[in-house]
Amino acid sequence: MADSLARHVPPHARLVLALSGGLDSVVLLHVLLALRDQHPFALWAVHVHHGLSPHADRWADFCTQLCASRAVELSIHRVQIARDDAAGIEAAARRERQRVFAMLDADFLLTAHQQNDQAETLLLQLLRGAGPKGLAAMAAVRPRPDWRAAQLRPLLGVTRAGILDYAQAHGLAWVDDESNQDTRYRRNALRQQVLPLLATHFPGSSATLARAAALQAEAAELLDELARLDAAAAIDGNRLDCSALGRLSLPRARNLLRHFIEQQGRPMPNARQLNEALLQLLGAKDDARMCVKLGQMDIGRFRGGAYLVPLAPAAAAPVRWQGEASVWVPAAGVSVHMDAASGAGLKRAVLIAGEVTLGVRQGGERLRLHAGGPRRSLKNLLQEHAIPPWQRDRLPLLWCDGRLAWASGIGLDADLCAAPGEAGVMPRH
Template sequence: MAASRKFPSSKAVAADVANVLAHHVPSHARLTLALSGGLDSVVLLHTLLALRDQHPFELRVVHVHHGLSPHADDWATFCTQLCAAHDVELTIHRVQIARDDPEGIEAAARHERQRIFAALDTDFLFTAHHQDDQAETLLLQLLRGAGPKGLAAMAGKQNRPGWRATHLRPLLNVARADLLGAAREQGLAWVDDESNQDTRYRRNALRQQVMPLLAQHFPGAGRTLSRAATLQADAAGLLDDLARLDARDAIVGDRLDCAALTALTVPRARNLLRHFIEQHGQTMPSMRRLDETLRQVSDARADARVRINLGQMELWRYRGGVYLASPRLRWVEPVRWQGEAAIWVPAAGVSVRMDRAGGTGLRQTVLAAGEVTFGVRAGGEHLRLHAGGPRRSLKNLLQEYGIPPWQRERLPLMWCDGRLVWAAGIGFEADLSAAPGEAGILPYIEP
């Protein structure tokens, strides 16, 4: 039991959970607890059950069956029986874990859990991460070379992008020793995951070998490390505040101004670039990759075009601005239009509306008589935008109209009998334009 506790562990745990409920959860809210069947989540389940009278809420339970352990079915059965005994609704999700995930099995399992948690129709998701977990997470992040945001480890309250629920971790100030004490005081049963003893996993090595040694030489190390994570969270919040201040003049829409970026000191510029990437919901690249990106963006000539692969996204410098864009889609054969009101263009990743209009757009009779297809540029395309004018290369038109290079690769195009007749954002083939009073077809990209 932690030295700071002056009363039984079960009361100490209940006090921490009740405090979280009082500050973050309105009465009669919908709560879902992630229950593995292990010590931590079992104690949290019983604590929540005991608090329902003084703070009413609707409680459900979710169990993720990873199938990685030969005992996984037994754990699911244990959770089923436990929830049935307390008349709590339980949902079990069985998932397939990719054992060849480049980030490892632990990361693959975590991704599957988060995918399920994101889709839960509930107000709050409770997980049983505790003080020792927080200390281990901080050490793991420190050994990865993380900055303040990574060293902040786990937040007590978190609104994740794409999640319906607010994620709450009410036990972050509770040591595992207190959870064990609470379980023994109440005579609770739980299951043990044998993989927690496997020190081939880095977290287990920290838990089984490093943390006991630290506690031997630095009493209260877990509590101290957890407090350090809280301080790092404060520092990360201040950096976010600074980035938002710098972004006021530097970021407009989806564009980060290069001049504003390079006017900052290197640490502030790096912080702003990190903020810009996070705004787009992207995984942060390593510090070395981030610094190399900043160098290329800052040192390039004013008219230079820079393209950097960040994994899920590409970062471009174009006409004095920095942009993030999805990588080019794989080549897909053009699709044929058969008169429908809208057509999906796989190569462009967009849907094109085909509205009927009088005296504008392309001649309906010509399109109806020919073979109309949609796709993206392959090179060598030409278009006549004005009657009697020259046929100009699409390449030059894209440059003249200021279409960003990452959009040029996926710009939807329309052909009639193999002849380019429309380019989104640029215009129509003048020779096929509908005359006043003539039935026309007006294509445009659906929002």
Template sequence: MAVLAPLPAQVQRALVQAGVTEGSRLCCALSGGVDSRVLLHILTGLRARLSFQLTAVHVHHGLSPHADAWAAFCRELCVAAGVRLTVHRVDVARDDPAGLEAAARRARHRVLMASECDWLVFGHHADDQAETVLFRLLRGAGVRGAAGMAAWEAPAGQQPGRLRPLLDSRRAEIEAYAREHGLQWVEDESNEDRRYTRNDLRHRLLPAMEEGFPGAARTLARAAANFREASVLLDELAAMDEAACGGQSLERAQLLRLSEARCANLLRWQAGRLGAEMPARARLLEVLRQLHGVEAARGFRVALGALDCCCYRGKVWLEPSASLAGATARAWAGEAEVPWLGGVLRFSPARGEGLSAARLQAAQALRLLPRWPGMRMRLVAGRPSRSFKNLCQEAGIPVWQRERLPVLQVDGYAAWVGGIGTAAEFAAAADEDAVAVEWLPLVPPAGGG
């Protein structure tokens, strides 16, 4: 087998180290710029050698007058290389509070992470890593943020893994490879616009640093590797602390025995595991203040960006900030699945457990809706009915989750409430046909049920 040139050899080593094997499905994130152009060229050459499957994906942001031409260029490249290309058009909010760069990055990330593949492969290089580390440090990032980009991140759940096989190469090396092989690529004019922070770092600050400190980009990349090592240790500590505090839903008393730094580290780690950005330090300090200051019997909820930190009945947990939009009354006509606040309600045939099928068939009106004023329900035959508030208190459901609970109303009566259960009058007998209801919510109720 022929000896590979330095850059392809580096990419092959990175793929093998990440665990790419025969039959692995790789998808190249192809913008058409020089980095992804070179990456596609190298991956195409390695395809037969390593026996992986190769596709490509291009995200059309529509922000440049040349966006259509870039997509057409990528199509031509992939046709010539025998690589299937998917082009996704996204709408980017130009008035996003975080800025146009951040909005475009989020839109691109959503599309890429939905790709049907085992590994997404990016053309990020050492200069990109240096920019990322510097950008995050200047924004006050902690160890995790300063760790920059990993050379590879394993697939997790339904999401593909991420590979950056050019991360040890400089931009100049990649451009030299492109010229040597006569490759063409597109130039994004927005990369020259210094109104964007990362462009200003690339064109002004990093060159000045290289002049005063030769090799600064590689030094920053090495620092990122050191930060990443420290980040791994912090993650291992957080996992141990979570286990000691009772699991994902933390025991408040145990949590408060940790130092402030370990509490904050644990909550940051849990937020990252939920796919959220790292919470602002000020918000974390507010959580810790309330954890220490609020009486144990009282609950609280503090916003941490896209997540809320909740404390109730001695438990502390993170949950996505859920909107009540869509929690409106609707008729139920026997559908097997009904969406509810980002989650889903599932109805399935059962026997002797759940709602009485006969009672449902005899009903005049079946509706799904949130609780209503004065709503009551009896969970045990022969016992008094209970108010919705009392039912939630007994089930351990905090106040802020109660308005999210779906209610199946049968002829004006509450027959079933998510997180609480089935009313005695509508429960199926042991030998009776029934309808089982399963609620898979975006935000699980604290009490379950």
């Protein structure tokens, strides 16, 4: 524990402890307070009140009294969890906890996961068919891009038995969550039934499984390093070069595609979806266009590049603009900002006097980009401007009195452009 703090936590860092009131988090609080003199840091605690147990109020009261007796500041966050959540109660509770944790203004969020938790996580991931990254289970320290704090797990090397011995030796009190005994939950089934049986035949199995997770973490890091090397020649911003992907072996190409998805901040699809997308990307001709469903997103190919595509918004009617600085366009899934301008953009007087609507194309739209020039088909303009096919039907458009006046990424109607010194409105998204 002291080694973990020395390795990861600089002096005077701001730490917040996730305090459930259970054995592990109570012991972690006690150890932190004992170490504070030799390794100074600011410490406070957070308790997430899920409201799922009839004892939830009592647990919050216990944490309040415990922190008061130790002069530790405590914040309690009450969350609402629907018991019929489609993701399941466990996943919904975890999602709400993480939402609270993401908002905490600290350098590190400390959670009391220990060695037995690591073994359970490895088995759960193994039974889900996870690869090295999933089998790495829980990292001792994990920066999270959507959190202000990094997550630190200083007890990962300590067994549940060792934690219990420490608590009893120091006369500590804690609360027990009765749901931990409910073997309908998979983790509890592993904890109560599978791991004790494993320990009977394989003494020290929890430590062995935790060690295996550490080896998988090393393998995952090597795969990440390889992907970064491959990405240097294959990924440019949000584009993955399909020819570079095709020059790699199949496992290496799959590793690069997985890295590309992760780099874009998208949820990882399952193995079947990933393999299907990879085979279609590699099997398509150089000039082919394609779009493959990939779980919560699509992956499209256009002009030799692969792009991740958010799922298209549900169909929606155009919306009226009534002078707002920005307007949400449901059919496009974006906000269009209407910036004031002088001698640029669309004539403000014409827009204010007319009926302005925003939406997406329905077909047959035409736009005059140059004064005196023809009104050209929007379909042809989209092709000339190399707008990928999957973006064309969700591109925000603006009409004034039924006339197309602006197409995002294409331009403005030349006849409606503000003259020098004239008040204008410049749409953008």
